[in-house]
Amino acid sequence: MILRMSSLFVRTLRDDPNDAEVPSHRLLVRAGYIRRAAPGIYSWLPLGLRVLRNVEGIIREEMDAIGAQELSFPALLPREPYEASNRWTTYGNGIFRLQDRKGGDYLLGPTHEEMFTLAVKDMYSSYKDLPVWLYQIQTKYRDEARPRAGVLRGREFIMKDSYSFDTSDEGLDRSYAAHRAAYIKTFDRLGFDYAIVKATSGAMGGSKSEEFLAKAEVGEDTYVRCTHCDYAANVEAVAVRAPAPVAYDDAPAAHAEQTPDTPTIETLVDHLNEKFPREDRPWAAGDTLKNVLVVLKHPDGTREPLAIGVPGDREVDPKRLEGQLEPIEVESMDETELGKHEALVKGYIGPEVLGEASASRIRYVVDPRVSEGTRWVTGANVSGSHVLDLVVGRDFTPDGTIEAADVRDGDACPNCAEGTLESARGIEMGHIFQLGRWFAEALDLKVLDENGKLVTVTMGSYGIGVTRAVAAIAEGTHDELGLCWPREITPADVHVVAAGKDGEVFDTAARIVEQLSAQGLDVLYDDRTGKVSPGVKFKDAELIGVPTILTVGRGLADGVVEVRDRRTGERTDVPVADAVDHLVGAVRG
Amino acid sequence: MILRMSSLFVRTLRDDPNDAEVPSHRLLVRAGYIRRAAPGIYSWLPLGLRVLRNVEGIIREEMDAIGAQELSFPALLPREPYEASNRWTTYGNGIFRLQDRKGGDYLLGPTHEEMFTLAVKDMYSSYKDLPVWLYQIQTKYRDEARPRAGVLRGREFIMKDSYSFDTSDEGLDRSYAAHRAAYIKTFDRLGFDYAIVKATSGAMGGSKSEEFLAKAEVGEDTYVRCTHCDYAANVEAVAVRAPAPVAYDDAPAAHAEQTPDTPTIETLVDHLNEKFPREDRPWAAGDTLKNVLVVLKHPDGTREPLAIGVPGDREVDPKRLEGQLEPIEVESMDETELGKHEALVKGYIGPEVLGEASASRIRYVVDPRVSEGTRWVTGANVSGSHVLDLVVGRDFTPDGTIEAADVRDGDACPNCAEGTLESARGIEMGHIFQLGRWFAEALDLKVLDENGKLVTVTMGSYGIGVTRAVAAIAEGTHDELGLCWPREITPADVHVVAAGKDGEVFDTAARIVEQLSAQGLDVLYDDRTGKVSPGVKFKDAELIGVPTILTVGRGLADGVVEVRDRRTGERTDVPVADAVDHLVGAVRG
Structure with a gap:
């Protein structure tokens, strides 16, 4: 696949957009990946969509790998199931509601517990059918009071949401563990620096709940982590270690x-x-x-x-x-x-x-x-x-x-003897938790067990913010020059810059581009002529953030082209004849 | 990829759903491809989603092949652009409208002319940037008065919509021709029996407009076609051939x-x-x-x-x-x-x-x-x-x-001397037309031409109903036994039925399934044991409609398995050792 800058639907901007507070937002707009359509609502331009699809693809592969099955529910949902779960009311003004031409009440789905639960109720009736793990990658809607930071917190956004269905708590534990393992693989591949943070499970209480947070200064979530071990938790979820009982035989009377x-x-x-x-x-x-x-x-x-x-x-x-x-x-x-x-x-x-x-x-x-x-x-x-x-x-x-006292930097780690807690900020990228039987009870999802007795199903809930992941990766990997994509999600494998005016530069660049493409690489080729100077092309390449940049320019007189690693800035002169092999090696590792 | 019936999230139904009027709707529900969530709003179950993704994939490939660029606009859209085009008003109650928590007006996009037009206006400013062809594959919403026939006419549906942007009418003609050619390739691959039907271009008048109709008894669109040549047209678009002038020198006076x-x-x-x-x-x-x-x-x-x-x-x-x-x-x-x-x-x-x-x-x-x-x-x-x-x-x-007289079966073909017109019914699958400068004028999309003068851009509009295509293909290919998918969009390449109770049947079937999967084929494997009889499995295979069915059963005693062509019903006994090669040949042609 060859993307040519001369025809690619992209325009880079020299100036930061007025409404952008965080680097990922600024850079995704400036590099022509996204454009704002309304507060918290964004259009994805070709480069952005390529990154988004790569993220989706990784998530899909890892979900499929554990045997989760993909389906797709509507975004426009009738009121009734949300009435049954009482969420039509409890969501307050956090969701978008609307009526159809007949006055029927609908909402734009903020999350689909009800639909998944009803689907399993519709299709399955026996313990033999379980466990089943279902997921979708789908556009969701929340009428956020303060949409912010571009696609980091939007009102229309894509999520991967999955649910597990088991008859027993042990089954739920297994389903949870499988999803946790898949999430670790997923986030590793996405190129995140992330923390797995214990979270509270809210109303459900007591069961497991963990968040995957991308470590980021601009994150809205604060958490604490141990200076010594791998303990990390939401402040809400920190469990203070109770001291061992103290003998009080010789204590004076009160x-x-x-x-x-x-x-x-x-x-x-x-x-x-x-x-x-x-x-x-x-x-x-x-x-x-x-x-x-x-x-x-x-x-x-x-x-x-x-x-x-x-x-x-x-x-x-x-x-x-x-x-x-x-x-x-x-x-x-x-x-x-x-x-x-x-x-x-x-x-x-x-x-x-x-x-x-x-x-x-x-x-x-x-x-x-x-x-x-x-x-x-x-x-x-x-x-x-x-x-x-x-x-x-x-x-x-x-x-x-009760865990109600404030948590402070320097508090003892609840998990190890050596460390103390320090606070950090992150962006919530994923949340896995044991939902339990709440929705199954509200929507009457029961199956027959081994003894022919109806039992209520227990559910696990596993979400990943897909559009948010794009911003979080940008946030975590950019530098002062621009975006800087990890290999697995970059919109192109190599960015080839034809830096010069003479025909030989363009001929050589075009030949290398064709050869790279023939090898199965995706190439972004800056073939612009006319008034676009090499300086502008270099700046665009840095801004756009493809991990490997090839410059075909002055070096041609000496028979070399320059390969640059976008992240490290390292430059290597490579003989023209070796360029393709060198680049394929760089991309494929 | 192996899909196992024992764990696949699917349940086939013996009875037709009450609300289903047309065969595709009945069969897609009965075979577990889709489920109704609300009137005209459907969930896509794993088998259905696989078919949908295959259709999307073909469309995407053919759009990319002509150099169209994919992007993605929001579905939740602000009122303002639709106010500028006056469609906020003219859509009447055919669209879903809603307000956000601040009282801002929004709509769920029924079609995105405004967004495409504004995107080009945002990014481009010169004739040198054009032509550009942009498309998206996206969920759209229309509050249909009478949603019907399952996903044939839904209220939430997926469309591929593209637009071309040119400075000249000749450019628009070229863009139109390129899309027309891509549509022919697309519909050929989708396995449609379709007609390209001349259509009126409505308010724009005079410019080209053609619909791609899937030939179908249940279609809502009537058109006429020639019994002799390939002429076909909407009744509205039939242009009667004017007779050659008749000499009237010797005609009596009035x-x-x-x-x-x-x-x-x-x-x-x-x-x-x-x-x-x-x-x-x-x-x-x-x-x-x-x-x-x-x-x-x-x-x-x-x-x-x-x-x-x-x-x-x-x-x-x-x-x-x-x-x-x-x-x-x-x-x-x-x-x-x-x-x-x-x-x-x-x-x-x-x-x-x-x-x-x-x-x-x-x-x-x-x-x-x-x-x-x-x-x-x-x-x-x-x-x-x-x-x-x-x-x-x-x-x-x-x-x-004026073309206002009624058109009748037997009328002379406007295109050839031999044929006459006959009426037929079809399902509108695609519509390509020259939109002209209407939206560009309404939203002020102008670029500088060669002489530095601002000129209004002219647009072409090209749509394909993606979810509708799934139903239309089902409609056009099913038989009395069930669905019957064309090779390119089937949810699996081969459906393997283990028909028996003894271990050898399942061992042999499982071995063949693994080998097929290793060859890159997608296999739906009916590995169900227990009370599921071979008869039930055969009926399910016929209903689900994978084009090639392999039965591992009684023949095993003679060292053979049975390969069945779902469409023709033709059965071939194949030695077990040859089964994989035979199937790979059948699938890959």
């Missing part, structure tokens, strides 16, 4: 002390160091136990108070808290509501009045660091008074633990 | 005669035969000239009378008339309006009072058969009176001709 005017951790610590100095080390915020009251708003509208105990040097991170409780929403408890609980003394709330068995009957959950045998200074439920040497498991027992 | 009570052609002919009998042959309706008055409704709302003269044995065909005048609409002239024209005597209107230069000033156009030198009996503009021997060119001269 004792309440007057601590006037210490409604904050800071004033309390100062007071402790002044009035109750310790010999071994001064009091610090981490010695205190802070009890935070919030209100849970359940989906059915009911409200419930919750008390959360965290070390005084930590904050409750609302994102982490909501990540644990989804779909429940969380509000802080205001003074009015606090006042209704007579047992609670603002600023001096202590474990004694918290917990389902206590006077307040408020459920009380604590950070895992507040573990058996640890000793704390905390509120005494009397204004201006705190309790010291309050021991967990001796003086009080919380109702449970 | 003479008005009393013809009381002859307001209809039938009564007139009876009267003529009674009172003015001819020696050579009796009077017939075709000897009379019938003048029909209509009212033209222009798009700007103005109304204009028009008189149409056709031989008395013909009717004015409203579809043909409107086809000539589009976008003007046509109404018949009612008595009230007729009464306003004093010169007109109802039932006896004659050419003398018609024409722009006449007393009525009503424009008068005639069927091409009403040609120079022909003699007619027609109204004398006096009640109960007709003129005989009225000669065209001697006694009156119409303002022009």
Whole structure:
């Protein structure tokens, strides 16, 4: 395949588009890969479409390789299945809705759980039919509040979405593992620098959930990773390692002390160091136990108070808290509501009045660091008074633990003994998770098991952002000169530049181009004549980012052409006669 | 590639779906290729998607072969470009419209003239950039009033649409010819029995327009074709061959005669035969000239009378008339309006009072058969009176001709001397036409010509219904047993049936399947065990329609397997050892 710059539908731009914030967006527009049609909606020009198809092809190969079967659902979907799953309502204004000429309600599919579930229900009825793994590569729609960064977060975008269907949890584990392995192969081939990040599984709770994040400064997702091992997790999914139980046999008995005017951790610590100095080390915020009251708003509208105990040097991170409780929403408890609980003394709330068995009957959950045998200074439920040497498991027992305290750089790694956590940013490229039986129950997908009994099917969900992948690869591989594609997804294998005016340059270039094409290589040939200078052609080649650039120009007088590696910048003079072999070698490795 | 029936996501149905009217729809659903998601909206299951991708692949190859460049526009489109072309309004309720969360107006693209035009405007500025041929294979949406026949007329469907951009009419002719040739290759490869049918070009008028129709009883399009030559045309586009001028030197002078009570052609002919009998042959309706008055409704709302003269044995065909005048609409002239024209005597209107230069000033156009030198009996503009021997060119001269008379089986072919026309039905699979400068003018697409002057670009439009093609091929190739795919688009090359219970059958079948796959063939392998009988497997193979079926079964005792040609039904026993070579030969021809 030969693409000739003289006729290729592309125009490179010298200036950045006004609306482009991130390098991939700027470069994909400037190099003529994409054009904006509306906010978050893009046209794919020939070069861009070639890259997109290459990405799709890799994903398809790896999905086919594990035995997943491709099908294709519509993008325009009737309301009914989404009504059955309640997502017609819960999506809010995040989806595009429309009516047909008869007034029937439709949506543009943001994700197709319902359709996959119904398809399996339509076709299959027995455990013998399972497992089955189905996928599609399809255009999806979300009415994002803030579409941004070109095709990184668009409103019309392509996704590969697959679902696994099993009868047992063990089957789901196997299906999950197969998809995880396929994703690793896929992202390796796509040329990503990526992290596999533990994620929360939201409402489903407890089952496996991992995101594949492309490491990128411009990423919208923050995560933490270990400085030592390969642990990585969404902040929401970090599970603090609970300390081993501490013996408290020789711990002094708890004792309440007057601590006037210490409604904050800071004033309390100062007071402790002044009035109750310790010999071994001064009091610090981490010695205190802070009890935070919030209100849970359940989906059915009911409200419930919750008390959360965290070390005084930590904050409750609302994102982490909501990540644990989804779909429940969380509000802080205001003074009015606090006042209704007579047992609670603002600023001096202590474990004694918290917990389902206590006077307040408020459920009380604590950070895992507040573990058996640890000793704390905390509120005494009397204004201006705190309790010291309050021991967990001796003086009080919380109702449970919760991952709600904020995660910080330098925190111990939950996975290894050596490392600490550091935060990083990434772009979510893939998400695999165990969806479980939620949709199968909502849409009544059951099959007969070995004993002829109906059982609800359990599902896994596996997505890859395809258009987003193009931008993420561009983001991760570009340099200051332009795009810089990995070998497997480049729009062409070699970019041949005819740099000169005389016929010999063009004749030689054209001959090499034909020979490369005959060898099965895709060649982008800059055959432009007239006013297009070699300088302009070189700049375009750098911008467009084909990994290997061949220049046929001045060197011809000495019988050589120049091969340039776009990534390293390395230049090699090659005798004209060897050029084709050299290039085929460079491309095929 | 091996598809195993034991795990393939397919279930064949014994019964026809309730809503299926045409064979292709019934069979594609029963054989597990497609499933209905909503009226006119379908899901493509794995077998169906394979056929669809094959069709797309052929179209893409032939478009690439002529140098057309693929790109991809969004399906969700902003209102503005369609406002500029006025199609936001003129589409009426034939398109899906929606609003985003900010209240912005969008549509689901039914066709993308505006986007192609704007893309060229964005990228190109000089005649040197042209011609350029661009295409996409893309999902489109139309809110059809009556979606029907499965994917034959859907509301979400895939089209290949391309556009050519030239500066000159000659350039457009070349672009048109190249696309026409590519379409012929494409449809030949798709295995269609098709007709290339002249079509009207509507509002653009005069330029080339042809449809590629798949010949099919269930087709919605009627056309006529010659019994002798390859002429075919939409009824709207049939151009009647005007007779050569007839000498009228010795024709008698026109003479008005009393013809009381002859307001209809039938009564007139009876009267003529009674009172003015001819020696050579009796009077017939075709000897009379019938003048029909209509009212033209222009798009700007103005109304204009028009008189149409056709031989008395013909009717004015409203579809043909409107086809000539589009976008003007046509109404018949009612008595009230007729009464306003004093010169007109109802039932006896004659050419003398018609024409722009006449007393009525009503424009008068005639069927091409009403040609120079022909003699007619027609109204004398006096009640109960007709003129005989009225000669065209001697006694009156119409303002022009029009193709409005109905076309009938048996009419002379406009193209050859031998044939006559017969009507046929087809499915519109492709349409190529010279769009001209309409969109370029509406969206201001101009380029600099050789002299540095801005010229408006002229466009050609070339579409193929891709999903529709799958149905049309199924429609054209199925038989009473099921689907019957042409070689190039079949979902698999060979369907191998393991027909038996003993291990040897399955071992042999599996070995052959592996060998076929190793040779690069796609194999659908019916490896189902248990309760699935050979009879069920044979029926499924016939229904699914892979062109070559291999049965490994009883013959194994004699060392043979059976190769069956799905289309001809021909069966051949082949020694097991020769099976792979035989099948590869059958597939590769």
